Amino acid sequence: xxxxxxxxxxxxxxxxxxxxxxxxxxxxxxxxxxxxxxxxxxxxxxxxxxxxxxxxxxxxxxxxxxxxxxxxxxxxxxxxxxxxxxxxxxxxxxxxxxxxxxxxxxxxxxxxxxxxxxxx
Numbered sequence: 001x002x003x004x005x006x007x008x009x010x011x012x013x014x015x016x017x018x019x020x021x022x023x024x025x026x027x028x029x030x031x032x033x034x035x036x037x038x039x040x041x042x043x044x045x046x047x048x049x050x051x052x053x054x055x056x057x058x059x060x061x062x063x064x065x066x067x068x069x070x071x072x073x074x075x076x077x078x079x080x081x082x083x084x085x086x087x088x089x090x091x092x093x094x095x096x097x098x099x100x101x102x103x104x105x106x107x108x109x110x111x112x113x114x115x116x117x118x119x120x
Contacts, residue, residue, distance in 0.1 A: 009104050012042045016097040039096040043074050046103045053110035067106040074099045
């Protein structure tokens with residue numbers, strides 16, 4: 001039985017950064033749609049990893065509370081439609097990028113706390 005590889009946080013952050021940089025160039029709609037699907041996929045992969053690490057924290061842990069709040073927010077963002085107009089599609093994709101970036105931060109924050117887990 002093989003062990004699952006840890007999430008590629010660097011790639012996930014690179015995907016999010018495309019929409020979060022101050023000087024981001026507007027993407028053609030087909031590229032924006034592909035990026036939004038990629039961001040959704042990254043979020044779906046990262047959610048169980050962050051949740052697993054968060055639940056191992058003590059009940060009164062601030063990192064646990066913050067990570068669980070972010071997980072709830074990420075799940076809400078995954079429920080967003082793609083949007084009908086180009087400005088709404090960009091807005092949705094940016095929201096996905098921001099929540100993915102936050103999940104990456106929680107993953108990294110909790111990683112050092114649980115070296116025995118799949119979190120590196």
